[in-house]
Amino acid sequence: MTDTASVETRPTDSQTPVLEATGLVKLFGRVVGLRGVDIRLFPGEVLAVIGDNGAGKSTLIKCLTGAMTPDQGTIKIEGREVNFKTTQDARAAGIETVYQTLAVAPALDIASNLYLGREIRRPGFAGKVLRMLDKKAMRQHAQDHIRSLGITTLQNIDQAVETLSGGQRQVVAVARTGAFGSKVAILDEPTAALGVRETGQVLKLVRDLRDKGLGVILISHNMPNVFETADRIHIQRLGGAVGVISPKTHSPEDAVAFMTGARQLREDEQTLR
Known part of the structure:
Protein backbone atom coordinates (compact mmCIF):
# COMPACT_ATOMS: atom_id res chain seq x y z
CA MET A 1 0.00 0.00 0.00
CA THR A 2 1.47 3.31 -1.06
CA ASP A 3 -0.59 5.71 1.00
CA THR A 4 -1.37 5.32 4.67
CA ALA A 5 -3.25 7.41 7.18
CA SER A 6 -2.16 8.19 10.69
CA VAL A 7 -2.04 5.30 13.12
CA GLU A 8 -4.98 6.71 15.07
CA THR A 9 -7.41 5.97 12.23
CA ARG A 10 -6.56 2.28 12.06
CA PRO A 11 -8.57 -0.42 13.84
CA THR A 12 -7.41 -1.27 17.34
CA ASP A 13 -8.35 -4.18 19.55
CA SER A 14 -10.81 -1.98 21.45
CA GLN A 15 -12.67 -0.74 18.37
CA THR A 16 -16.18 -1.86 17.55
CA PRO A 17 -16.85 -2.39 13.84
CA VAL A 18 -18.80 0.51 12.38
CA LEU A 19 -20.56 -2.02 10.13
CA GLU A 20 -20.77 -5.75 10.76
CA ALA A 21 -22.77 -8.49 9.06
CA THR A 22 -22.92 -12.09 10.22
CA GLY A 23 -24.28 -15.13 8.38
CA LEU A 24 -25.94 -13.26 5.51
CA VAL A 25 -27.96 -15.53 3.25
CA LYS A 26 -29.87 -14.40 0.15
CA LEU A 27 -31.70 -16.82 -2.12
CA PHE A 28 -33.25 -16.16 -5.52
CA GLY A 29 -35.37 -19.26 -5.92
CA ARG A 30 -32.85 -22.07 -6.24
CA VAL A 31 -30.02 -19.69 -6.98
CA VAL A 32 -27.84 -18.83 -3.98
CA GLY A 33 -26.85 -15.15 -3.99
CA LEU A 34 -25.15 -15.21 -0.58
CA ARG A 35 -24.34 -18.21 1.57
CA GLY A 36 -23.50 -17.31 5.14
CA VAL A 37 -21.32 -14.27 4.48
CA ASP A 38 -19.60 -12.43 7.35
CA ILE A 39 -18.04 -8.98 6.86
CA ARG A 40 -16.62 -6.37 9.24
CA LEU A 41 -15.72 -2.77 8.53
CA PHE A 42 -13.92 -0.55 11.04
CA PRO A 43 -13.86 3.26 11.30
CA GLY A 44 -11.04 4.87 9.37
CA GLU A 45 -10.26 2.00 7.02
CA VAL A 46 -10.80 1.08 3.37
CA LEU A 47 -12.08 -2.46 2.99
CA ALA A 48 -11.97 -3.65 -0.62
CA VAL A 49 -14.47 -6.27 -1.76
CA ILE A 50 -13.28 -8.31 -4.73
CA GLY A 51 -14.57 -11.33 -6.59
CA ASP A 52 -15.33 -12.65 -10.05
CA ASN A 53 -18.69 -12.13 -11.77
CA GLY A 54 -21.36 -14.00 -9.82
CA ALA A 55 -19.34 -13.96 -6.61
CA GLY A 56 -22.10 -12.12 -4.73
CA LYS A 57 -20.50 -8.68 -4.42
CA SER A 58 -23.54 -6.75 -5.66
CA THR A 59 -25.96 -8.83 -3.59
CA LEU A 60 -23.83 -8.29 -0.49
CA ILE A 61 -23.76 -4.53 -0.99
CA LYS A 62 -27.49 -4.37 -1.66
CA CYS A 63 -28.18 -6.25 1.58
CA LEU A 64 -25.91 -3.88 3.52
CA THR A 65 -27.59 -0.79 2.07
CA GLY A 66 -31.28 -1.72 2.31
CA ALA A 67 -31.78 -2.33 -1.41
CA MET A 68 -32.39 -6.00 -0.56
CA THR A 69 -33.41 -7.78 2.63
CA PRO A 70 -31.32 -10.85 3.49
CA ASP A 71 -33.20 -14.08 4.11
CA GLN A 72 -30.95 -14.88 7.07
CA GLY A 73 -28.26 -13.16 9.09
CA THR A 74 -27.78 -9.98 11.11
CA ILE A 75 -26.44 -6.52 10.34
CA LYS A 76 -25.09 -4.21 13.02
CA ILE A 77 -24.12 -0.54 13.00
CA GLU A 78 -21.62 0.29 15.76
CA GLY A 79 -22.69 -2.84 17.63
CA ARG A 80 -26.43 -2.17 17.35
CA GLU A 81 -28.52 -4.59 15.30
CA VAL A 82 -30.45 -2.94 12.47
CA ASN A 83 -33.08 -4.13 10.02
CA PHE A 84 -33.04 -2.06 6.86
CA LYS A 85 -36.23 -2.19 4.80
CA THR A 86 -35.23 0.55 2.34
CA THR A 87 -32.14 2.42 1.22
CA GLN A 88 -33.51 5.41 3.13
CA ASP A 89 -33.22 3.39 6.34
CA ALA A 90 -29.53 2.77 5.60
CA ARG A 91 -28.91 6.41 4.75
CA ALA A 92 -30.58 7.49 7.98
CA ALA A 93 -28.18 5.16 9.82
CA GLY A 94 -25.18 6.88 8.21
CA ILE A 95 -24.51 4.66 5.17
CA GLU A 96 -24.07 6.35 1.80
CA THR A 97 -23.56 4.45 -1.45
CA VAL A 98 -22.22 5.39 -4.88
CA TYR A 99 -23.49 2.81 -7.33
CA GLN A 100 -21.69 1.96 -10.56
CA THR A 101 -24.46 3.62 -12.59
CA THR A 163 -20.71 19.47 -18.82
CA LEU A 164 -18.27 17.59 -16.55
CA SER A 165 -15.92 14.78 -17.51
CA GLY A 166 -16.58 11.23 -16.34
CA GLY A 167 -14.02 11.59 -13.57
CA GLN A 168 -15.49 14.87 -12.37
CA ARG A 169 -18.97 13.34 -12.26
CA GLN A 170 -17.59 10.50 -10.17
CA VAL A 171 -15.96 13.03 -7.84
CA VAL A 172 -19.36 14.73 -7.40
CA ALA A 173 -20.97 11.40 -6.47
CA VAL A 174 -18.19 10.49 -4.03
CA ALA A 175 -18.23 13.99 -2.53
CA ARG A 176 -21.96 13.61 -1.86
CA THR A 177 -21.21 10.35 -0.08
CA GLY A 178 -18.60 12.11 2.04
CA ALA A 179 -21.00 14.94 2.82
CA PHE A 180 -23.81 12.77 4.17
CA GLY A 181 -22.24 9.40 5.00
CA SER A 182 -21.61 9.98 8.68
CA LYS A 183 -20.35 6.44 9.31
CA VAL A 184 -19.92 4.39 6.12
CA ALA A 185 -19.23 5.12 2.45
CA ILE A 186 -19.76 2.30 -0.06
CA LEU A 187 -18.31 2.78 -3.54
CA ASP A 188 -19.17 0.38 -6.36
CA GLU A 189 -16.48 0.42 -9.08
CA PRO A 190 -15.79 4.18 -8.69
CA THR A 191 -12.91 4.19 -11.21
CA ALA A 192 -14.55 2.14 -13.95
CA ALA A 193 -14.00 3.70 -17.40
CA LEU A 194 -11.86 6.54 -16.00
CA GLY A 195 -8.46 7.64 -17.27
CA VAL A 196 -5.29 7.42 -15.21
CA ARG A 197 -5.40 11.02 -13.95
CA GLU A 198 -9.10 10.93 -13.06
CA THR A 199 -8.68 7.55 -11.37
CA GLY A 200 -5.95 9.05 -9.20
CA GLN A 201 -8.24 11.91 -8.19
CA VAL A 202 -11.05 9.55 -7.17
CA LEU A 203 -8.73 7.25 -5.20
CA LYS A 204 -7.27 10.26 -3.38
CA LEU A 205 -10.80 11.25 -2.40
CA VAL A 206 -11.44 7.72 -1.15
CA ARG A 207 -8.34 7.94 1.06
CA ASP A 208 -9.42 11.38 2.27
CA LEU A 209 -12.77 9.96 3.38
CA ARG A 210 -10.93 7.19 5.23
CA ASP A 211 -8.60 9.68 6.90
CA LYS A 212 -11.62 11.64 8.14
CA GLY A 213 -12.67 8.53 10.07
CA LEU A 214 -15.28 7.00 7.78
CA GLY A 215 -15.35 3.30 7.09
CA VAL A 216 -15.11 2.84 3.32
CA ILE A 217 -16.08 -0.24 1.32
CA LEU A 218 -14.51 -0.24 -2.14
CA ILE A 219 -15.83 -2.71 -4.72
CA SER A 220 -13.40 -3.01 -7.61
CA HIS A 221 -12.03 -5.34 -10.28
CA ASN A 222 -8.89 -3.22 -10.60
CA MET A 223 -6.22 -5.00 -8.57
CA PRO A 224 -3.62 -2.17 -8.73
CA ASN A 225 -6.25 0.28 -7.40
CA VAL A 226 -7.27 -2.16 -4.67
CA PHE A 227 -3.73 -2.79 -3.48
CA GLU A 228 -2.86 0.91 -3.63
CA THR A 229 -5.87 2.03 -1.59
CA ALA A 230 -7.23 -0.75 0.62
CA ASP A 231 -6.20 -1.59 4.19
CA ARG A 232 -7.85 -5.02 4.01
CA ILE A 233 -9.35 -7.05 1.18
CA HIS A 234 -12.52 -9.14 1.53
CA ILE A 235 -12.69 -11.89 -1.11
CA GLN A 236 -15.98 -13.28 -2.44
CA ARG A 237 -16.39 -16.48 -4.45
CA LEU A 238 -19.59 -18.22 -5.64
CA GLY A 239 -21.75 -16.36 -3.13
CA GLY A 240 -19.53 -17.08 -0.15
CA ALA A 241 -16.75 -15.27 1.67
CA VAL A 242 -13.33 -16.81 1.01
CA GLY A 243 -11.72 -14.66 3.69
CA VAL A 244 -9.85 -11.42 4.28
CA ILE A 245 -6.23 -10.63 3.34
CA SER A 246 -3.93 -7.63 3.67
CA PRO A 247 -2.04 -5.87 0.85
CA LYS A 248 0.95 -5.99 3.19
CA THR A 249 1.07 -9.78 3.30
CA HIS A 250 -0.32 -10.83 -0.09
CA SER A 251 0.12 -9.87 -3.73
CA PRO A 252 -2.44 -9.12 -6.45
CA GLU A 253 -1.60 -12.52 -7.92
CA ASP A 254 -2.50 -14.13 -4.58
CA ALA A 255 -5.82 -12.28 -4.52
CA VAL A 256 -6.74 -13.41 -8.04
CA ALA A 257 -5.79 -17.01 -7.19
CA PHE A 258 -8.00 -16.98 -4.07
CA MET A 259 -11.03 -15.45 -5.79
CA THR A 260 -10.84 -17.85 -8.76
CA GLY A 261 -10.30 -20.93 -6.62
CA ALA A 262 -6.83 -21.64 -7.98
CA ARG A 263 -5.57 -21.47 -4.39
CA GLN A 264 -7.23 -22.00 -1.04
CA LEU A 265 -6.86 -19.31 1.61
CA ARG A 266 -5.67 -20.92 4.84
CA GLU A 267 -7.03 -19.70 8.15
CA ASP A 268 -3.58 -18.60 9.32
CA GLU A 269 -3.22 -16.39 6.22
CA GLN A 270 -6.28 -14.30 6.95
CA THR A 271 -6.25 -10.75 8.28
CA LEU A 272 -9.08 -10.29 10.75
CA ARG A 273 -8.13 -6.77 11.90
Missing part, protein backbone atom coordinates in the same frame (compact mmCIF):
# COMPACT_ATOMS: atom_id res chain seq x y z
CA LEU A 102 -23.84 6.98 -10.85
CA ALA A 103 -27.08 8.44 -9.48
CA VAL A 104 -26.47 12.01 -10.62
CA ALA A 105 -28.83 14.39 -12.40
CA PRO A 106 -26.89 15.66 -15.44
CA ALA A 107 -29.08 18.73 -16.02
CA LEU A 108 -28.61 20.02 -12.46
CA ASP A 109 -25.57 21.89 -11.17
CA ILE A 110 -22.98 20.47 -8.78
CA ALA A 111 -24.55 21.98 -5.66
CA SER A 112 -27.99 20.63 -6.53
CA ASN A 113 -26.54 17.17 -7.12
CA LEU A 114 -24.80 17.17 -3.74
CA TYR A 115 -28.15 17.93 -2.10
CA LEU A 116 -30.23 15.67 -4.36
CA GLY A 117 -32.99 14.24 -2.19
CA ARG A 118 -31.83 16.39 0.75
CA GLU A 119 -32.68 19.84 -0.54
CA ILE A 120 -32.57 22.70 1.95
CA ARG A 121 -35.81 24.70 2.14
CA ARG A 122 -36.01 28.39 2.78
CA PRO A 123 -36.85 29.36 6.35
CA GLY A 124 -40.36 30.34 7.34
CA PHE A 125 -43.44 30.48 5.14
CA ALA A 126 -41.51 30.30 1.85
CA GLY A 127 -39.99 26.97 2.72
CA LYS A 128 -42.65 25.30 4.82
CA VAL A 129 -45.69 26.26 2.75
CA LEU A 130 -44.41 27.25 -0.68
CA ARG A 131 -41.66 24.61 -0.56
CA MET A 132 -39.10 27.00 -2.03
CA LEU A 133 -35.48 25.88 -2.04
CA ASP A 134 -32.68 27.79 -0.36
CA LYS A 135 -30.28 27.60 -3.32
CA LYS A 136 -27.87 30.09 -1.78
CA ALA A 137 -27.42 27.95 1.35
CA MET A 138 -26.98 24.79 -0.73
CA ARG A 139 -24.33 26.47 -2.89
CA GLN A 140 -22.44 27.73 0.15
CA HIS A 141 -22.55 24.41 2.00
CA ALA A 142 -21.57 22.51 -1.16
CA GLN A 143 -18.65 24.85 -1.76
CA ASP A 144 -17.48 24.47 1.85
CA HIS A 145 -17.66 20.69 1.61
CA ILE A 146 -15.81 20.55 -1.70
CA ARG A 147 -13.10 22.75 -0.23
CA SER A 148 -12.85 20.69 2.99
CA LEU A 149 -12.21 17.55 0.92
CA GLY A 150 -9.44 19.29 -0.98
CA ILE A 151 -11.16 18.82 -4.35
CA THR A 152 -9.61 21.16 -6.91
CA THR A 153 -11.14 19.73 -10.09
CA LEU A 154 -14.56 21.31 -9.44
CA GLN A 155 -14.05 25.04 -9.78
CA ASN A 156 -17.59 26.29 -10.43
CA ILE A 157 -20.23 24.96 -8.06
CA ASP A 158 -22.97 26.25 -10.41
CA GLN A 159 -21.69 24.20 -13.37
CA ALA A 160 -24.12 21.65 -14.81
CA VAL A 161 -22.99 18.07 -14.21
CA GLU A 162 -23.63 17.19 -17.86
Whole structure:
Protein backbone atom coordinates (compact mmCIF):
# COMPACT_ATOMS: atom_id res chain seq x y z
CA MET A 1 0.00 0.00 0.00
CA THR A 2 1.47 3.31 -1.06
CA ASP A 3 -0.59 5.71 1.00
CA THR A 4 -1.37 5.32 4.67
CA ALA A 5 -3.25 7.41 7.18
CA SER A 6 -2.16 8.19 10.69
CA VAL A 7 -2.04 5.30 13.12
CA GLU A 8 -4.98 6.71 15.07
CA THR A 9 -7.41 5.97 12.23
CA ARG A 10 -6.56 2.28 12.06
CA PRO A 11 -8.57 -0.42 13.84
CA THR A 12 -7.41 -1.27 17.34
CA ASP A 13 -8.35 -4.18 19.55
CA SER A 14 -10.81 -1.98 21.45
CA GLN A 15 -12.67 -0.74 18.37
CA THR A 16 -16.18 -1.86 17.55
CA PRO A 17 -16.85 -2.39 13.84
CA VAL A 18 -18.80 0.51 12.38
CA LEU A 19 -20.56 -2.02 10.13
CA GLU A 20 -20.77 -5.75 10.76
CA ALA A 21 -22.77 -8.49 9.06
CA THR A 22 -22.92 -12.09 10.22
CA GLY A 23 -24.28 -15.13 8.38
CA LEU A 24 -25.94 -13.26 5.51
CA VAL A 25 -27.96 -15.53 3.25
CA LYS A 26 -29.87 -14.40 0.15
CA LEU A 27 -31.70 -16.82 -2.12
CA PHE A 28 -33.25 -16.16 -5.52
CA GLY A 29 -35.37 -19.26 -5.92
CA ARG A 30 -32.85 -22.07 -6.24
CA VAL A 31 -30.02 -19.69 -6.98
CA VAL A 32 -27.84 -18.83 -3.98
CA GLY A 33 -26.85 -15.15 -3.99
CA LEU A 34 -25.15 -15.21 -0.58
CA ARG A 35 -24.34 -18.21 1.57
CA GLY A 36 -23.50 -17.31 5.14
CA VAL A 37 -21.32 -14.27 4.48
CA ASP A 38 -19.60 -12.43 7.35
CA ILE A 39 -18.04 -8.98 6.86
CA ARG A 40 -16.62 -6.37 9.24
CA LEU A 41 -15.72 -2.77 8.53
CA PHE A 42 -13.92 -0.55 11.04
CA PRO A 43 -13.86 3.26 11.30
CA GLY A 44 -11.04 4.87 9.37
CA GLU A 45 -10.26 2.00 7.02
CA VAL A 46 -10.80 1.08 3.37
CA LEU A 47 -12.08 -2.46 2.99
CA ALA A 48 -11.97 -3.65 -0.62
CA VAL A 49 -14.47 -6.27 -1.76
CA ILE A 50 -13.28 -8.31 -4.73
CA GLY A 51 -14.57 -11.33 -6.59
CA ASP A 52 -15.33 -12.65 -10.05
CA ASN A 53 -18.69 -12.13 -11.77
CA GLY A 54 -21.36 -14.00 -9.82
CA ALA A 55 -19.34 -13.96 -6.61
CA GLY A 56 -22.10 -12.12 -4.73
CA LYS A 57 -20.50 -8.68 -4.42
CA SER A 58 -23.54 -6.75 -5.66
CA THR A 59 -25.96 -8.83 -3.59
CA LEU A 60 -23.83 -8.29 -0.49
CA ILE A 61 -23.76 -4.53 -0.99
CA LYS A 62 -27.49 -4.37 -1.66
CA CYS A 63 -28.18 -6.25 1.58
CA LEU A 64 -25.91 -3.88 3.52
CA THR A 65 -27.59 -0.79 2.07
CA GLY A 66 -31.28 -1.72 2.31
CA ALA A 67 -31.78 -2.33 -1.41
CA MET A 68 -32.39 -6.00 -0.56
CA THR A 69 -33.41 -7.78 2.63
CA PRO A 70 -31.32 -10.85 3.49
CA ASP A 71 -33.20 -14.08 4.11
CA GLN A 72 -30.95 -14.88 7.07
CA GLY A 73 -28.26 -13.16 9.09
CA THR A 74 -27.78 -9.98 11.11
CA ILE A 75 -26.44 -6.52 10.34
CA LYS A 76 -25.09 -4.21 13.02
CA ILE A 77 -24.12 -0.54 13.00
CA GLU A 78 -21.62 0.29 15.76
CA GLY A 79 -22.69 -2.84 17.63
CA ARG A 80 -26.43 -2.17 17.35
CA GLU A 81 -28.52 -4.59 15.30
CA VAL A 82 -30.45 -2.94 12.47
CA ASN A 83 -33.08 -4.13 10.02
CA PHE A 84 -33.04 -2.06 6.86
CA LYS A 85 -36.23 -2.19 4.80
CA THR A 86 -35.23 0.55 2.34
CA THR A 87 -32.14 2.42 1.22
CA GLN A 88 -33.51 5.41 3.13
CA ASP A 89 -33.22 3.39 6.34
CA ALA A 90 -29.53 2.77 5.60
CA ARG A 91 -28.91 6.41 4.75
CA ALA A 92 -30.58 7.49 7.98
CA ALA A 93 -28.18 5.16 9.82
CA GLY A 94 -25.18 6.88 8.21
CA ILE A 95 -24.51 4.66 5.17
CA GLU A 96 -24.07 6.35 1.80
CA THR A 97 -23.56 4.45 -1.45
CA VAL A 98 -22.22 5.39 -4.88
CA TYR A 99 -23.49 2.81 -7.33
CA GLN A 100 -21.69 1.96 -10.56
CA THR A 101 -24.46 3.62 -12.59
CA LEU A 102 -23.84 6.98 -10.85
CA ALA A 103 -27.08 8.44 -9.48
CA VAL A 104 -26.47 12.01 -10.62
CA ALA A 105 -28.83 14.39 -12.40
CA PRO A 106 -26.89 15.66 -15.44
CA ALA A 107 -29.08 18.73 -16.02
CA LEU A 108 -28.61 20.02 -12.46
CA ASP A 109 -25.57 21.89 -11.17
CA ILE A 110 -22.98 20.47 -8.78
CA ALA A 111 -24.55 21.98 -5.66
CA SER A 112 -27.99 20.63 -6.53
CA ASN A 113 -26.54 17.17 -7.12
CA LEU A 114 -24.80 17.17 -3.74
CA TYR A 115 -28.15 17.93 -2.10
CA LEU A 116 -30.23 15.67 -4.36
CA GLY A 117 -32.99 14.24 -2.19
CA ARG A 118 -31.83 16.39 0.75
CA GLU A 119 -32.68 19.84 -0.54
CA ILE A 120 -32.57 22.70 1.95
CA ARG A 121 -35.81 24.70 2.14
CA ARG A 122 -36.01 28.39 2.78
CA PRO A 123 -36.85 29.36 6.35
CA GLY A 124 -40.36 30.34 7.34
CA PHE A 125 -43.44 30.48 5.14
CA ALA A 126 -41.51 30.30 1.85
CA GLY A 127 -39.99 26.97 2.72
CA LYS A 128 -42.65 25.30 4.82
CA VAL A 129 -45.69 26.26 2.75
CA LEU A 130 -44.41 27.25 -0.68
CA ARG A 131 -41.66 24.61 -0.56
CA MET A 132 -39.10 27.00 -2.03
CA LEU A 133 -35.48 25.88 -2.04
CA ASP A 134 -32.68 27.79 -0.36
CA LYS A 135 -30.28 27.60 -3.32
CA LYS A 136 -27.87 30.09 -1.78
CA ALA A 137 -27.42 27.95 1.35
CA MET A 138 -26.98 24.79 -0.73
CA ARG A 139 -24.33 26.47 -2.89
CA GLN A 140 -22.44 27.73 0.15
CA HIS A 141 -22.55 24.41 2.00
CA ALA A 142 -21.57 22.51 -1.16
CA GLN A 143 -18.65 24.85 -1.76
CA ASP A 144 -17.48 24.47 1.85
CA HIS A 145 -17.66 20.69 1.61
CA ILE A 146 -15.81 20.55 -1.70
CA ARG A 147 -13.10 22.75 -0.23
CA SER A 148 -12.85 20.69 2.99
CA LEU A 149 -12.21 17.55 0.92
CA GLY A 150 -9.44 19.29 -0.98
CA ILE A 151 -11.16 18.82 -4.35
CA THR A 152 -9.61 21.16 -6.91
CA THR A 153 -11.14 19.73 -10.09
CA LEU A 154 -14.56 21.31 -9.44
CA GLN A 155 -14.05 25.04 -9.78
CA ASN A 156 -17.59 26.29 -10.43
CA ILE A 157 -20.23 24.96 -8.06
CA ASP A 158 -22.97 26.25 -10.41
CA GLN A 159 -21.69 24.20 -13.37
CA ALA A 160 -24.12 21.65 -14.81
CA VAL A 161 -22.99 18.07 -14.21
CA GLU A 162 -23.63 17.19 -17.86
CA THR A 163 -20.71 19.47 -18.82
CA LEU A 164 -18.27 17.59 -16.55
CA SER A 165 -15.92 14.78 -17.51
CA GLY A 166 -16.58 11.23 -16.34
CA GLY A 167 -14.02 11.59 -13.57
CA GLN A 168 -15.49 14.87 -12.37
CA ARG A 169 -18.97 13.34 -12.26
CA GLN A 170 -17.59 10.50 -10.17
CA VAL A 171 -15.96 13.03 -7.84
CA VAL A 172 -19.36 14.73 -7.40
CA ALA A 173 -20.97 11.40 -6.47
CA VAL A 174 -18.19 10.49 -4.03
CA ALA A 175 -18.23 13.99 -2.53
CA ARG A 176 -21.96 13.61 -1.86
CA THR A 177 -21.21 10.35 -0.08
CA GLY A 178 -18.60 12.11 2.04
CA ALA A 179 -21.00 14.94 2.82
CA PHE A 180 -23.81 12.77 4.17
CA GLY A 181 -22.24 9.40 5.00
CA SER A 182 -21.61 9.98 8.68
CA LYS A 183 -20.35 6.44 9.31
CA VAL A 184 -19.92 4.39 6.12
CA ALA A 185 -19.23 5.12 2.45
CA ILE A 186 -19.76 2.30 -0.06
CA LEU A 187 -18.31 2.78 -3.54
CA ASP A 188 -19.17 0.38 -6.36
CA GLU A 189 -16.48 0.42 -9.08
CA PRO A 190 -15.79 4.18 -8.69
CA THR A 191 -12.91 4.19 -11.21
CA ALA A 192 -14.55 2.14 -13.95
CA ALA A 193 -14.00 3.70 -17.40
CA LEU A 194 -11.86 6.54 -16.00
CA GLY A 195 -8.46 7.64 -17.27
CA VAL A 196 -5.29 7.42 -15.21
CA ARG A 197 -5.40 11.02 -13.95
CA GLU A 198 -9.10 10.93 -13.06
CA THR A 199 -8.68 7.55 -11.37
CA GLY A 200 -5.95 9.05 -9.20
CA GLN A 201 -8.24 11.91 -8.19
CA VAL A 202 -11.05 9.55 -7.17
CA LEU A 203 -8.73 7.25 -5.20
CA LYS A 204 -7.27 10.26 -3.38
CA LEU A 205 -10.80 11.25 -2.40
CA VAL A 206 -11.44 7.72 -1.15
CA ARG A 207 -8.34 7.94 1.06
CA ASP A 208 -9.42 11.38 2.27
CA LEU A 209 -12.77 9.96 3.38
CA ARG A 210 -10.93 7.19 5.23
CA ASP A 211 -8.60 9.68 6.90
CA LYS A 212 -11.62 11.64 8.14
CA GLY A 213 -12.67 8.53 10.07
CA LEU A 214 -15.28 7.00 7.78
CA GLY A 215 -15.35 3.30 7.09
CA VAL A 216 -15.11 2.84 3.32
CA ILE A 217 -16.08 -0.24 1.32
CA LEU A 218 -14.51 -0.24 -2.14
CA ILE A 219 -15.83 -2.71 -4.72
CA SER A 220 -13.40 -3.01 -7.61
CA HIS A 221 -12.03 -5.34 -10.28
CA ASN A 222 -8.89 -3.22 -10.60
CA MET A 223 -6.22 -5.00 -8.57
CA PRO A 224 -3.62 -2.17 -8.73
CA ASN A 225 -6.25 0.28 -7.40
CA VAL A 226 -7.27 -2.16 -4.67
CA PHE A 227 -3.73 -2.79 -3.48
CA GLU A 228 -2.86 0.91 -3.63
CA THR A 229 -5.87 2.03 -1.59
CA ALA A 230 -7.23 -0.75 0.62
CA ASP A 231 -6.20 -1.59 4.19
CA ARG A 232 -7.85 -5.02 4.01
CA ILE A 233 -9.35 -7.05 1.18
CA HIS A 234 -12.52 -9.14 1.53
CA ILE A 235 -12.69 -11.89 -1.11
CA GLN A 236 -15.98 -13.28 -2.44
CA ARG A 237 -16.39 -16.48 -4.45
CA LEU A 238 -19.59 -18.22 -5.64
CA GLY A 239 -21.75 -16.36 -3.13
CA GLY A 240 -19.53 -17.08 -0.15
CA ALA A 241 -16.75 -15.27 1.67
CA VAL A 242 -13.33 -16.81 1.01
CA GLY A 243 -11.72 -14.66 3.69
CA VAL A 244 -9.85 -11.42 4.28
CA ILE A 245 -6.23 -10.63 3.34
CA SER A 246 -3.93 -7.63 3.67
CA PRO A 247 -2.04 -5.87 0.85
CA LYS A 248 0.95 -5.99 3.19
CA THR A 249 1.07 -9.78 3.30
CA HIS A 250 -0.32 -10.83 -0.09
CA SER A 251 0.12 -9.87 -3.73
CA PRO A 252 -2.44 -9.12 -6.45
CA GLU A 253 -1.60 -12.52 -7.92
CA ASP A 254 -2.50 -14.13 -4.58
CA ALA A 255 -5.82 -12.28 -4.52
CA VAL A 256 -6.74 -13.41 -8.04
CA ALA A 257 -5.79 -17.01 -7.19
CA PHE A 258 -8.00 -16.98 -4.07
CA MET A 259 -11.03 -15.45 -5.79
CA THR A 260 -10.84 -17.85 -8.76
CA GLY A 261 -10.30 -20.93 -6.62
CA ALA A 262 -6.83 -21.64 -7.98
CA ARG A 263 -5.57 -21.47 -4.39
CA GLN A 264 -7.23 -22.00 -1.04
CA LEU A 265 -6.86 -19.31 1.61
CA ARG A 266 -5.67 -20.92 4.84
CA GLU A 267 -7.03 -19.70 8.15
CA ASP A 268 -3.58 -18.60 9.32
CA GLU A 269 -3.22 -16.39 6.22
CA GLN A 270 -6.28 -14.30 6.95
CA THR A 271 -6.25 -10.75 8.28
CA LEU A 272 -9.08 -10.29 10.75
CA ARG A 273 -8.13 -6.77 11.90
